[in-house]
Amino acid sequence: MTGLAWSWKSLGRHRIRTALSIAGIAVSSAMLLDMVMLSGGIEQSFTELLLARGYQIRVTPKGTLPFDTEATIDSISGIVQRLRAEPAVAEAGAVLGAALYGRKGDSLVTLFGYGIQPEAQALYRLDSGADLAPDDTAGLLLSSPAARLLSAAVGDTVELVGRLDPQVATAAVRKRLAVRGMVDWVYDYKDQPSVGAVLTVIQGLTGRRTGDQGSLIMVKLSQDSAAASVTAGLRRSFPRLEVNSVADLARQFKQRLVYFRQLSYILGTISLVVTVLLIATLLTITVNQRLAEIATLRAIGISRRTVVGQVVAEGVLLTLIGSALGIALGLITARYLDDILTSFPGLPAAFSFFVPRRGTLTTAAVVLLLTGCVAGVYPGWLAARLPIAATLRAEAT
Amino acid sequence: MNDKIVHALRGVSLEIRAGEYVGIVGPSGSGKSTLLQLIGGIDTPTSGTVEILGTPIGALRDRELTRLRLTRLGFIFQRFHLLPVLTARENVELPMAEAGVPARQRRGRALELLTYVGLSDRADHRATQLSGGEMQRVAIARALANRPALLLADEPTGELDAATGQEILGLFRRLNKDGTTLVVVTHDETLAAETARIIHLLDGRIVSQREPEAPAPHPRSVSAP
Numbered sequence: 003m004t005g006l007a008w009s010w011k012s013l014g015r016h017r018i019r020t021a022l023s024i025a026g027i028a029v030s031s032a033m034l035l036d037m038v039m040l041s042g043g044i045e046q047s048f049t050e051l052l053l054a055r056g057y058q059i060r061v062t063p064k065g066t067l068p069f070d071t072e073a074t075i076d077s078i079s080g081i082v083q084r085l086r087a088e089p090a091v092a093e094a095g096a097v098l099g100a101a102l103y104g105r106k107g108d109s110l111v112t113l114f115g116y117g118i119q120p121e122a123q124a125l126y127r128l129d130s131g132a133d134l135a136p137d138d139t140a141g142l143l144l145s146s147p148a149a150r151l152l153s154a155a156v157g158d159t160v161e162l163v164g165r166l167d168p169q170v171a172t173a174a175v176r177k178r179l180a181v182r183g184m185v186d187w188v189y190d191y192k193d194q195p196s197v198g199a200v201l202t203v204i205q206g207l208t209g210r211r212t213g214d215q216g217s218l219i220m221v222k223l224s225q226d227s228a229a230a231s232v233t234a235g236l237r238r239s240f241p242r243l244e245v246n247s248v249a250d251l252a253r254q255f256k257q258r259l260v261y262f263r264q265l266s267y268i269l270g271t272i273s274l275v276v277t278v279l280l281i282a283t284l285l286t287i288t289v290n291q292r293l294a295e296i297a298t299l300r301a302i303g304i305s306r307r308t309v310v311g312q313v314v315a316e317g318v319l320l321t322l323i324g325s326a327l328g329i330a331l332g333l334i335t336a337r338y339l340d341d342i343l344t345s346f347p348g349l350p351a352a353f354s355f356f357v358p359r360r361g362t363l364t365t366a367a368v369v370l371l372l373t374g375c376v377a378g379v380y381p382g383w384l385a386a387r388l389p390i391a392a393t394l395r396a397e398a399t
Numbered sequence: 400m401n402d403k404i405v406h407a408l409r410g411v412s413l414e415i416r417a418g419e420y421v422g423i424v425g426p427s428g429s430g431k432s433t434l435l436q437l438i439g440g441i442d443t444p445t446s447g448t449v450e451i452l453g454t455p456i457g458a459l460r461d462r463e464l465t466r467l468r469l470t471r472l473g474f475i476f477q478r479f480h481l482l483p484v485l486t487a488r489e490n491v492e493l494p495m496a497e498a499g500v501p502a503r504q505r506r507g508r509a510l511e512l513l514t515y516v517g518l519s520d521r522a523d524h525r526a527t528q529l530s531g532g533e534m535q536r537v538a539i540a541r542a543l544a545n546r547p548a549l550l551l552a553d554e555p556t557g558e559l560d561a562a563t564g565q566e567i568l569g570l571f572r573r574l575n576k577d578g579t580t581l582v583v584v585t586h587d588e589t590l591a592a593e594t595a596r597i598i599h600l601l602d603g604r605i606v607s608q609r610e611p612e613a614p615a616p617h618p619r620s621v622s623a624p
């Protein structure tokens with residue numbers, strides 16, 4: 003009969019009470035796990051998203067972040083050429099993001115257009131069909147939502163309309179493009195209808211051809227480790243542009259989310275305290291119901307250490323079972339919460355608030371295990387300090 | 400609150416020799432159980448000394464005293480106090496596990512002791528599945544687990560019917576015959592009459608003792624299994 007087996011049997015004395023306690027611990031553990039995943043998950047998910055295609059540096063108009071404003075970089079093709087000439091740079095590609103319209107029958111539907119340089123694109127993964135060639139000014143890429151909206155498929159022709167602004171009476175520009183492929187745009191929000199064409203096509207549709215404008219440049223380096231030094235060098239070379247590595251962007255993002263993190267820490271701590279109180283209360287009740295039994299054990303020579311160990315083992319056992327269920331519950335609830343949160347407009351669908359990592363799960367498990375031990379301290383102390391003779395006398399009367 | 404100090408025992412001087420079968424009797428509140436607890440080292444006197452097997456227990460630290468109770472003394476209680484979640488065998492094994500006896504060895508001894516008290520067929524029954532008499536016999540087996548030099552019983556038949564009480568008396572007789580030193584606190588006149596020396600307590604004092612007619616044997620160790 004090991005200590006844990008003894009504890010297991012002891013917990014089985016009051017099955018419903020034990021089951022309710024385990025359920026309570028599971029819920030608290032699930033909340034703790036979700037909060038731990040949330041506190042580090044957003045930052046990790048953001049970083050992973052930015053590095054999805056392996057591009058480590060973003061060059062944007064001064065004082066802006068990618069797609070933060072409608073500000074653009076002038077003469078972007080020339081800047082890209084200069085960047086590509088840098089020894090540490092493996093690839094560089096310009097991107098122009100703009101609102102467009104697509105014709106569907108007699109009506110127009112709103113789309114988001116990406117102007118890209120296909121030889122150095124970092125925005126999509128090809129799902130079906132063919133990719134654009136760098137000089138393919140007649141080709142188009144569609145996201146699944148855009149294809150649904152336009153009722154178009156690979157091989158179809160789609161008419162895009164730009165510069166349609168009734169308020170300033172700008173004349174519309176039209177261009178018919180053949181759908182080459184279906185793609186998954188990395189930074190699109192859920193159900194975003196996006197289309198992509200080579201940079202010059204989108205520039206032409208949006209009136210940004212003359213100034214050769216673009217929203218940002220994405221830069222891929224030969225070595226990841228060189229990101230910080232290359233970023234610093236590019237800042238010196240292009241003082242009128244904003245140059246940020248993914249690490250810089252993640253840092254800025256983290257600062258913006260500081261309250262979010264604090265909230266998750268507070269909620270996580272509350273769930274931890276609730277778990278400790280729950281286990282401590284249950285064990286204290288258990289000890290108080292077993293005073294005579296504990297006094298007897300002490301009288302027949304069972305040491306304080308064994309008695310305390312048995313009480314703590316009950317706490318640890320409750321925590322282990324509750325935590326195992328809690329981790330499963332936490333992962334399930336995180337998935338559902340993630341679906342809800344990433345449905346908010348403007349958030350990339352690939353973004354995740356709750357990221358389960360081995361380190362996170364291990365941290366949560368260790369913290370919960372310690373919680374079980376801590377929760378057993380007070381009831382264990384009660385059991386250890388029990389006056390044997392007085393308790394046995396009280397029991398006999 | 401009245402914080403008046405009550406002396407459960409006063410001026411008690413008592414020596415119990417190896418192999419004796421001693422009964423302690425007296426009305427409720429006379430100090431019988433307190434005397435047994437002092438003898439067993441689970442209570443300490445406000446003045447005076449208690450020696451167990453030649454060791455003054457006042458000089459012992461809690462850990463040493465606990466070890467002494469574990470290895471040299473056996474306790475039997477009125478309400479048995481078995482662990483209800485454990486089987487009869489596991490209850491008997493408990494003190495041996497605490498004493499560090501290897502699992503196989505303690506399992507064998509537990510079965511041997513349960514056979515000795517007539518419960519070999521109930522070894523794997525939980526304590527809650529046993530009758531009062533069976534539980535007390537398991538408690539006796541548990542008390543004998545670490546081959547104690549002295550067995551202390553507090554009202555061992557108090558919760559049992561007459562017939563079952565007789566079975567326990569028979570067991571005590573056999574234990575003493577086999578060399579176990581026994582001290583029994585009891586209200587039970589029949590049980591008291593069984594003992595070789597009866598100590599009468601009243602208001603915390605020994606008022607009379609009936610000494611054994613012949614010297615008791617002095618075995619070096621108990622010969623119960």
